[in-house]
Amino acid sequence: MSGFDVGTRLKQLRQRRDLSQRELAKRAGVTNSTISLIEQNSVSPSVSSLKKILDALPVSISEFFAGEELASEQVFYRAEELTEIGDGTLSWRLVGARRPNRSMSILHEYYPPGADTGEDMLEHAGEEGGIVVSGSIEISVNGETRVLTRGDAYYFDSRLPHRFRNIGDTDCVIVSANTPPSFAEGGGTQHH
Structure with missing residues (x-):
């Protein structure tokens, strides 16, 4: 981190x-x-x-x-300037975390083998999409599950319960975006 x-x-x-x-x-x-x-x-x-x-x-x-301080409207970000918001196993690096009035989130996501967003399905207002840059990822959205590999993409309504798991034996990297830039709008967590 x-x-x-x-x-x-x-x-x-x-x-x-x-x-x-x-x-x-x-x-x-x-x-x-x-x-x-x-x-x-x-x-x-x-x-x-x-x-x-x-x-x-x-x-x-x-x-x-x-955090407390919001930066001025920075345009370019070096890799080390991205803010890590992952959990220590999976890595989600957020572009422009301190940008005032940000209206989307762009993430560089890294899932080592076995990484999982958790059995509690994620749910929040908005939309999200992404492209698999390398490796493979199992994505479950509202009861439907697919394994995506390099070059494959996804786009869904974030209010649908969803989960990301790396069930392969190599690292998976995804570049994703979601809007609005908040995971807190959605309310309760749905268990499957």
Whole structure:
């Protein structure tokens, strides 16, 4: 990770809303110890569990990672300037995280073998699409599952429950975009 302090940021947002760890855990449907371990940076939350916690605040993923300061309207970004918002296994690097009034998210996604967005299907308002740059990925959307390989693409309504898994034995890289630039608009998580 590029040094983003997930634990401190979560604690800051929770305290700003006068929520105890217990109260936030209850609202998010996770254990107290999950919140405590994340705030101590002892564990990296999965994308789906971080989304559940942020929905309970509520704070969008992009707001969470933008932190306090918004940068001026930067145009070009070196690889090391992308903001890592993955969970320590899978890597999602966000272009222009601190850009004010951003109306889309562009991600460079990296899934090592076995990486998975989690059994809790992701669901949020908007649309998303992407192209597989290398490797292969199994994508499930609303009960339909396909394995996509290099050059294949996808585009779907993000309110449909979805999950990404690398079931192959090589790394998978995807370049994707979604709009609006927030994972927090959607509400509850759907279990399959």
